Amino acid sequence: MATSRFAGSLRRLRAVARKEVRQLSRDRVTFGMIVGVPLLQIVMFGYAINFDVRNIATVVQDLANSSMSREFIAQLRATQIVRVEYTTNSSAELDRLMREGRASVGVVIPRDFERRLQSDTRPAVQIVVDGSQPSLAAIAAGIAQTPILVRHGAGPYAGGKRMAPRRIEVRTLYNPEKRTAVQIVPALIGVILSMTMVLFTSGAIVRERERGNLELLIATPLGRLELMVGKLLPYVGIGLVQTTLILIVGSALFNVPVVGGLLSLYAATLVFIAASLGLGLFVSTLAQTQFQAFQLAFVTMLPSILLSGFMFPFEGMPVAAQWIAELLPLTHFNVIIRGVMLRGAELGDVWPQLGKLAIFLVVMLGIAVARFKKRLD
Amino acid sequence: MSGAAVSSGIAITARQLTRKFGDKVAVDHIDLDIPSGRIYGFLGPNGSGKSTTLRMLCGMLLPSDGHAEVFGLSVVKDAEAIRRRLGYMPQKFSLWEDLTTDENLQFIADLYGLEGDVGARIAQARATYDLESLRRQRAGTMSGGQKQRLALAAATLHAPELLLLDEPTSAVDPQSRRDFWERLFELAEAGATILVSTHYMDEAERCHGLAIIADGRVVAEGTPRALMESVDADIFEIEGADGSEAPRVIRELPWVHGVTQLGIRLRVLADRSTKDAAEQLRALLARHGIDARIERTDASLEDVFVVSTRREKRGD
Ligand SMILES: Nc1ncnc2c1ncn2[C@@H]1O[C@H](COP(=O)(O)OP(=O)(O)O)[C@@H](O)[C@H]1O
Ligand SMILES: [Mg+2]
Numbered sequence: 001m002a003t004s005r006f007a008g009s010l011r012r013l014r015a016v017a018r019k020e021v022r023q024l025s026r027d028r029v030t031f032g033m034i035v036g037v038p039l040l041q042i043v044m045f046g047y048a049i050n051f052d053v054r055n056i057a058t059v060v061q062d063l064a065n066s067s068m069s070r071e072f073i074a075q076l077r078a079t080q081i082v083r084v085e086y087t088t089n090s091s092a093e094l095d096r097l098m099r100e101g102r103a104s105v106g107v108v109i110p111r112d113f114e115r116r117l118q119s120d121t122r123p124a125v126q127i128v129v130d131g132s133q134p135s136l137a138a139i140a141a142g143i144a145q146t147p148i149l150v151r152h153g154a155g156p157y158a159g160g161k162r163m164a165p166r167r168i169e170v171r172t173l174y175n176p177e178k179r180t181a182v183q184i185v186p187a188l189i190g191v192i193l194s195m196t197m198v199l200f201t202s203g204a205i206v207r208e209r210e211r212g213n214l215e216l217l218i219a220t221p222l223g224r225l226e227l228m229v230g231k232l233l234p235y236v237g238i239g240l241v242q243t244t245l246i247l248i249v250g251s252a253l254f255n256v257p258v259v260g261g262l263l264s265l266y267a268a269t270l271v272f273i274a275a276s277l278g279l280g281l282f283v284s285t286l287a288q289t290q291f292q293a294f295q296l297a298f299v300t301m302l303p304s305i306l307l308s309g310f311m312f313p314f315e316g317m318p319v320a321a322q323w324i325a326e327l328l329p330l331t332h333f334n335v336i337i338r339g340v341m342l343r344g345a346e347l348g349d350v351w352p353q354l355g356k357l358a359i360f361l362v363v364m365l366g367i368a369v370a371r372f373k374k375r376l377d
Numbered sequence: 378m379s380g381a382a383v384s385s386g387i388a389i390t391a392r393q394l395t396r397k398f399g400d401k402v403a404v405d406h407i408d409l410d411i412p413s414g415r416i417y418g419f420l421g422p423n424g425s426g427k428s429t430t431l432r433m434l435c436g437m438l439l440p441s442d443g444h445a446e447v448f449g450l451s452v453v454k455d456a457e458a459i460r461r462r463l464g465y466m467p468q469k470f471s472l473w474e475d476l477t478t479d480e481n482l483q484f485i486a487d488l489y490g491l492e493g494d495v496g497a498r499i500a501q502a503r504a505t506y507d508l509e510s511l512r513r514q515r516a517g518t519m520s521g522g523q524k525q526r527l528a529l530a531a532a533t534l535h536a537p538e539l540l541l542l543d544e545p546t547s548a549v550d551p552q553s554r555r556d557f558w559e560r561l562f563e564l565a566e567a568g569a570t571i572l573v574s575t576h577y578m579d580e581a582e583r584c585h586g587l588a589i590i591a592d593g594r595v596v597a598e599g600t601p602r603a604l605m606e607s608v609d610a611d612i613f614e615i616e617g618a619d620g621s622e623a624p625r626v627i628r629e630l631p632w633v634h635g636v637t638q639l640g641i642r643l644r645v646l647a648d649r650s651t652k653d654a655a656e657q658l659r660a661l662l663a664r665h666g667i668d669a670r671i672e673r674t675d676a677s678l679e680d681v682f683v684v685s686t687r688r689e690k691r692g693d
Contacts, residue, residue, distance in 0.1 A: 008490045015487030019476065026475045216471035216531075219435050220488040221461050374456070375437050 012222050016230025020204075024234060030200070038192045038242045042249050045184055058082040059103035061094050064113035072125070076107065098128065105129055185250035186341040187310045189269065190333045192246060193239055194276045194304050200238070201280025202297040203290045204231045205372065210290055218374040225369050232277045232365075239273035240266065260340035264347045268336045268354060275329040275357045278364030285371040304330040332356045388413035388539055388570040389434060393443030396429050403429040405593035406443060411572060412586065413538075416565050419574040420581040420682065421590030427574035428468055430590075431541045434572070435465050447539065461489070464537035468544045468574075470524045474517030478508050478527055481516060482534060489535035498534065506530040506560070522553035529560060533569075540564065542573040546580065558583055578678045589685050597685040601678055608676040610634055610684045611654055615643040618662060618669040626665060627658065635683045646680055 024030055062069050076082055082105055088094055097103040106128035110116065116124040205227075208214040217227070243266070250256040258265060279300060287293035304310075307321050308330035317325065325331045332353040339345030347354065389411040396404040404426040411417045419427045432438040434447055436456025445452045447459045472481045482499045491498060503509050506526040511519065516527060525545060532540060542561075546554045558580070565571055565585075573584070581587055582601045589597040589604070597604055615623070619641045627636050627645055632654070634646035647654040655671050662669050 011487050011490060015484050019473065019480070019484050022480060023473065023475050211474070212467070212469045212471050213473055214471075215437070215467040215469070216465070218437050219460060219463070219465040219467075220485070221457065221490070222488050375439065376432060377438055 009223065009226055013226045013230040013233075016222070016227055017233040020231055021234045024238075033196065033200075034238050034242065035245065037196050038245050039249065041192050041195075042185070042188055042246055042253075045188055055083040056081060056105050057085045057103045058105045058107060059086040059088060059094050059097045060084050060107045060109070061088050061091065062109045063089070063111040064109050066114060068117070069109045069113050072109065072113075073107070082107070094128070185246065185254060185256040186337045187334055188250075189243055189246050189337055190272065190308070190330045191305060191310055193242060193269070193273055194330050194333075195301055196242060197235060197239055197273055197276035198280040198283065198297045198300055199294070200235050201232065201277045202283040202287065202293040204281065205284035206287050206290050206293045209288070215376065218376075224372050224374065225365075228281055228365060228369055228372070232274070232281060235277050235280075236270065236273050239276075240269065243269050243273075256341070258341050259344040260346065264345070265337070265340050267347060268333070268340060268350065271354055271357045271361070272329055272333040272336070275333075275361040275364070278361045278368065279329065281368040282364045282371070285368050304328050307331065309334050327360075329357055329360050386412050386414075389445065389447050389572065391430075391434075391443065391445040394430070394433060394440055394445050395442035396426075396433055396438060397441040402593055404433070407588075407590075407593070407595045409445075409588065409595070411570065413570040414565060414568055415585040416561055416571045416573060416583070417586045417588070418581045418584035419572070419588055419590055420576065420578070420678075421574070422576055425590045426593035427590055428543050429593075431465075431543050431572070431574060435463055435541055436460065461535075462538045464532035464535065464540045466528050466532040466540070466542045466545055468547070470516075470528060470548075472516050472524075472528060472531055475515055477513050477515050478503070478511045479513065481527065482531060485531045485534050491535060502530040502534055507556075521548035522550055525549050525553065525557065529557065533564065536569075538569060540569055540571045540573075542571065544574050544576070546575070546577070554580070578682070582678050589682055591686040597681060604681045605676045605678060608681045608684055609649055610646045610676065610680065611649060611651075612674050612676050612680055613645045613647060613655060613658060614639075614672050614674050615645060615658065615662075616641065616670045616672075618643055618667050620667070622665060623662060623667055623669070626661060630657070630661070634687045637679075637683075644674075644680075646683055 024034075060073055062073065073084065077084060084107075086093075086097055086103060088097070091108075094103075094106050094108070098106055108126040108128060110124075110126070113124055116122055205214075208217055247256075247258065247265075251258075280297065283296045283300065284293055287296055303324055307317065307325040308328050309325070310330070336345075336350040336353045336357075339350050387410055389409060391407055391409040393406045393408065394404060395402065395406050407426075407430065419430065421427050429438060433440050434445060434452055436452050436459060439453060448462060450459050452459065473484070476484065479499065482502060483495070486495045486499060503512065506529060508523075508526060508530060511523060511527070516524060519527065525548070529542075529545065532542070546557055549557065554577075561571055561573070573580075575581055584601065587597075587599065587601050587604060588595045599607070619638070624636045624638060624643060627633055627643070632648040632651040634648060636646075637644045645658065647658075651657065655673065658671055659669070
């Protein structure tokens with residue numbers, strides 16, 4: 001008896017999932033979004049990161065004003081990445097030019113440039129970057145990696161030595177989290193998934209209501225949990241497809257590695273997808289129309305993107321914002337995904353975050369089921 | 378599976394069943410006893426509360442007052458148990474427009490957990506409701522009549538004991554309507570109880586039993602024949618008075634319930650308490666220089682409807 005009840009339940013759940021897949025595959029717009037949104041986003045962000053930038057307006061503050069410092073500036077010019085538009089002796093002037101956006105990069109050569117180069121462990125050159133332009137942060141990192149030959153004594157580059165990258169310090173203004181493609185792509189998985197997942201499921205229940213199918217659906221023996229889980233399942237698959245897409249594009253375009261195991265990565269992503277879908281279903285039970293659902297989904301997306309540590313460093317946020325961030329699945333997923341993709345963490349290393357995601361899923365699904373009545377009022 | 382109430386011959390009972398939406402009373406303390414194995418009709422104009430009543434009976438709207446039992450089960454507490462034994466066809470087409478006939482039927486079969494050879498049962502439904510040529514057609518591209526056949530096939534697929542049909546023929550041509558009613562009689566013949574709402578008089582006349590609903594109340598109840606025979610009015614047909622003046626002056630008589638123009642004839646509903654109605658009418662028309670022929674005739678369901686709703690209004 002109990003097993004046949006369970007079999008019936010499973011059959012209804014599968015029927016709902018299959019129907020959802022059929023409807024999705026016939027809805028061209030949604031279908032396009034499944035592939036289009038992640039591709040568009042990753043290419044957009046990717047361009048911002050990997051933009052082949054040249055001739056960036058630059059201000060140079062050469063305090064050393066020595067032959068060696070002039071040589072250094074010449075080499076910098078030769079890279080064609082920067083175009084020295086201003087030279088100044090005052091820090092205030094440099095600040096002003098940067099603030100007014102007339103220069104995007106500032107190169108500060110300290111008075112004791114040569115001594116620092118020879119012996120000092122302190123950075124020899126400071127490059128100041130306008131971090132509000134995401135592409136520049138990566139550029140600066142690039143400049144810092146530029147092998148710069150420094151002449152010793154006479155003779156063209158005789159005994160020249162490579163200046164160690166660490167000797168050039170990059171200070172990012174307005175964006176203290178120095179970001180590179182390697183860091184952005186893992187975070188993008190979370191951002192893209194939470195956008196598409198919440199957006200898709202937020203309309204799931206409302207759509208049945210708007211199209212008038214709900215009245216028939218609730219007249220059948222279909223259970224509430226069966227309906228919710230059945231609705232959610234197809235999107236789990238879609239989420240995994242999107243993840244794969246981002247990983248492939250990330251690896252192909254930006255050489256983003258997956259240091260940890262793929263299995264860990266997918267397992268963690270699965271939990272995150274389910275949590276996001278739970279949130280979407282909850283939104284779906286709040287809204288009366290698809291438009292409302294869409295707006296509500298957007299409302300949940302904003303804090304996710306702003307507070308999860310994707311935009312701003314988590315540590316720098318006010319305590320209240322940190323509390324809110326604690327409640328967002330993306331915050332925890334960011335920790336997991338960076339760990340797995342960049343540091344080779346295993347699932348065991350990130351179980352507190354995984355646990356929080358699982359709790360989030362159960363709570364959201366619970367609220368959604370409780371809120372959804374098989375009634376019209 | 379058959380409850381005590383079914384064997385006693387009553388499928389649905391309602392007592393003082395009421396539903397309010399804010400201040401608006403959509404269903405106003407109605408009592409119903411609907412026998413099983415019959416086609417029972419709700420006849421009423423738009424907004425009279427037919428859909429609201431049906432929705433309460435399948436447990437998707439809660440009563441504001443009173444109670445109702447289906448198969449002896451409470452529509453509030455035992456809604457799930459009722460749902461398994463009930464087929465519901467909402468007023469608006471509610472199957473999935475982007476799914477085909479077969480896909481829609483398969484989905485419904487899964488939801489009701491149909492056992493045995495499901496494919497055969499779906500094939501049977503296709504044959505009964507003439508859907509064979511529409512197997513792979515999406516519901517959204519079907520005509521009104523095709524949609525309605527599909528909806529009825531879906532509502533009856535699990536062989537429910539009770540069918541609730543909410544204005545099933547409103548978007549359908551006359552031939553489809555006749556076919557549809559043939560199917561309903563077959564289902565009733567096979568033992569199903571059918572509760573159907575309509576605002577068509579001719580459909581109402583085909584029901585075994587009928588409740589006339591106006592403003593959320595049952596204003597008359599019985600078999601169509603009994604309703605027509607016991608109508609509290611005398612019906613006169615007047616010929617030769619097809620101007621605009623005659624209806625106007627007749628309507629001013631205090632004992633006239635209603636005047637309807639039917640081509641060249643006027644149909645007048647007169648209160649029974651007026652004994653010499655025909656003479657009074659003739660005299661009135663003569664005074665306006667109209668020489669008309671006046672004849673008494675039998676009441677139609679429409680007359681019953683007009684009289685009952687009129688009495689209801691004056692009774693308050
Ligand atoms: N969900 C609702 N909210 C508010 N009023 C409603 C709702 N459903 C029905 N009504 C009102 O209740 C009355 C009866 O409606 P309904 O039962 O649909 O009538 P019918 O089916 O006979 O046309 C109407 O006045 C209608 O406007
Ligand atoms: Mg209605």
